[in-house]
Amino acid sequence: MAYSNILETIGKTPLVRLNKTVANVRARVYAKLESFNPGLSAKDRIALHIIERAEQMGRLQPGGTVVDATSGNTGLSLAMVCAWKGYRCVLTVTEKISKDKLNSLRAMGAEVELCPKDAKHDDPRSYVRRAEQLAREIPGAFYANQNFNADNAEAHYLSTGPEIWAETDGQVTWLIGSASTGGTLCGTGRYLREQNPKVKIIAVDAYGSVLKKYHETGIFDESEIGPYQIEGTGKNFIPGNVDFELIDRFVKVTDRESALRTRELARREGILAGYSSGAVLQCLHQIKEQLTPQDVVVLLFADHGSKYISKVFDDEWMKEQGFLPEEEAVEEPAATIANPPHSPKG
Template sequence: MAGVINGKEQKTVQAGKKSALKFISNLNVNFATPDQPPKCTWHKGVDPETTPHRRAEWRTQEKIYSDVTKAVGNTPLVRLNKIAKSYGLECEILAKCEYFNPGGSVKDRIGFRMIEDAEMAGILKPGSTIIEPTSGNTGIGLALGAAVKGYRCIIVMSEKMSNEKVDVLKALGAEIVRTPITADSNSPEGLFGVSHRLKKEIPNSIILDQYSNPGNPLAHYDTTAEEILHQCDGKVDMIVVGTGTGGTITGIGKKFKEVSPSTLIVGADPVGSILAQPEELNQTDSDFYEVEGIGYDFIPTGFDRSVVDHWVKVNDQESLPMARKLIKEEGLLCGGSAGAVVAAAVKAGRDLKKGQRIVVIIPDSIRNYITKFVSDHWMESKGFKQCDNPNNHWWWDQSVANFTLEALITATSSMTCERILHVMKKQGIDQVPIVDKNGGILSMVTMQKILNVLISGNVRPSDSIDKASVTVFPKVYQNATLGLVSRILERENYVLVLEKQNIGQSTIEKPIGIITAVDLLHHISTNTPK
């Protein structure tokens, strides 16, 4: 069979019987970040017939599937009618809706591919346990496969990820191990450290490792890219993909570099991540972002950044409102990372003309984020949406600057957990800011956090308080309203109030008080107009 791509005749490569390579992730052997140089021999201009990997067929002729894994792929391509017009774009934007996969995300493709490759290579057998560090969606794909095939499945994921993902994973029979939001991925308490420890403790277990596993990009090389080429009759001017493990953009990018080299491959990377190039794009004062499933603090082994022609950095203020627009205006029940991808496409597509076409990959569904960006109250508490005052509360629009704050007790990072606990007990407080020598905020420690780490055995009372503190915490500035404070306190136990101060040539954020629900209620009850 042959097809015409951008005016050139191309051979259609049929699925072969070649066996998968016997891939074993280093995480199964050593405690190390999967950021080693890739061993893949692919390069631009390579003959696709020379691949050592098996090829998966993307077409399906079945009317009744033998099990749910056969329903993966062949997702719809949907035109965005209002978004492109509202941003003044002349080109067409088509959304590849990956949330139509049975597990609700693009990661179903790689979950099933990695399981099948491991089975074919003889390293995943009946009675095996699958362990995987993930932001959640790959875990769901693997848990679906494990449920169908009868494997035990353990998912290691950050506490940042939504509770909806956890509930879905548990419903599928997976076991969940959470890691702290602020833990480095390669620390003993981070994603890879915990995964490697579990691998050593559990007999007959394997880490499939989406970060290094060739089945990750291959799933998209063999299926996602082929589907897009088929659906668009080969006419694609630009593809915009969110980047995390890099598998989606690597697989799609490699296929298009072979058959449609004029197609621009654009990577969307959240502000706070380090995946974009050149490195100057990644410079920022913050490494935290709310969008889930994209961005990392290391370069995954399986990510071939050479296939990316252009990078666009996007922040939460662009991504999450755009995801809400996709839901409201286009009817696409998508997740937050879809907003990041479309926001990047709007930027990257400004120079495209009428008749040209962008394809954006919509990674996952609304299901995982009902209590997060889908919630108006959550969006308000994070500052992504104006705080509404539907009940006309007299105090709602008052400034925090006019709120009477209790005297603040602070600590330094040189203090031990034991000493901080003594201070908390003596002062009758549950939260203490950790500050530098100038009084600038470094982190926060709470009674609950100290309790958790001491009970876990990971921290001793004599250890530095740094081991029990967090760098992501609820905060507002003095110009914030009490309405915003109220929204935050619906989800958090406290809010730290900060004041910006100039110290020499730099500006520090100095903590000046803490507001709890009791403090806010006391203010309202004692100041209510007669």
């Protein structure tokens, strides 16, 4: 099929069965590979939807500026859409962004401002507050506001959810994905829950994030906030797109285990996925005892591993973090595939 422009290629990403990395998991496990989007992440869906809705509502005029705070993926997607549509793109990011992501943003024409990675949400130096300030200062700016813009979750409700339902022939029973802005997991999950109220929705969180405790207690506990390395997982504030009533459970994973799972995906499945994908796989292994052979589990793999070549796929970086020694501790034992791949129907 020939396309008129790059934006037409967004969505309809493949659902791929995992085998070697889940050999001791009783359920059938599939990964939704959002890296097949042109911007290499799930955020392409929301960038296009948010910008087109802003155009329709008159909030973004020709020649205008799009501003947002991003961990990198949304920024690249916004920059891609802006490049095609002719908008200026101004982004704020935290200093923990990988060099690969930062270079990609600038390559796409985005203007990028680095903000302290440990700044609290209300700190004027935080990447969110700085984006808000820029949106106020730049004439004609549109603040995409992915954390609180309901169009974020709606993009996945309208696309990712229906795709997964169709790809599994309506057999999906578990959905597992990282919680950050909440749009991908909750938009997708809301659609699936409407089709089958019994679908379990599991959110992956990081140590250093406030989301899990808030879900369990309703308390925003600043003592939970701390530095961590996983990108696109967890928050130090409560995003408006996280639907806490929709989510059944939050599961925290460590930086190290998530990094090693990410490397394992590449070496054993041939899937070069991003850091948060390793976090999602680690979460699966932490809850695997709850699964049955009848379950069909879909893991949301949000982005591509090429964005993390200088981090989790760099041995020196891994050693600096203390992650590389004893790598075999979280790897699955070598095994042949007991059950050959087949469709979700079985």
